[in-house]
């Protein structure tokens with residue numbers, strides 16, 4: 001069984017949002033176009049309390065982009081984004097959400113950030129995504145969404161280490177490129193870890209085993 005995992009396609013990461021990922025909205029038609037290829041479609045949402053420690057404003061005298069330690073774990077500071085139940089945390093209205101069977105929530109604990117769709121950054125808690133995929137008999141996962149160089153990458157790396165045959169759909173994903181080459185480095189990291197990086201037009205070839 002094949003699953004598409006749509007990572008954090010939420011208003012705050014798109015134009016007019018609070019943490020804009022360049023060209024983020026360009027992936028929406030791509031996702032809408034490919035979602036029927038999969039046996040299971042799930043999504044994650046970044047879903048933070050307003051007091052989340054990944055927000056620069058929740059630390060004294062700290063700026064966005066600085067790295068601080070939260071409980072001895074390095075944390076990059078972001079603008080506030082995806083506060084739970086806010087408009088910014090919702091899916092964009094043009095994303096086809098009817099196909100999404102289940103949504104998994106990330107970053108809900110104010111003290112720990114959560115880049116992967118499977119676990120928080122300290123792997124103290126899991127989101128339930130692995131159990132759900134197991135219950136559906138999923139063996140192949142296709143990861144896409146926002147941001148390629150953070151949450152997409154860490155979800156794909158965890159999927160691979162959990163034993164799934166793992167693909168990342170590049171044109172259905174966009175990155176922040178916070179530091180120059182972050183996206184390119186993320187793609188390299190994924191490939192080195194055995195994740196296949198593909199384009200959406202290659203899906204049929206992949207499914208037929210020719211890839």
Ligand SMILES: [Zn+2]
Pocket residue numbers: 046048054081082107
């Ligand atoms: Zn976040």
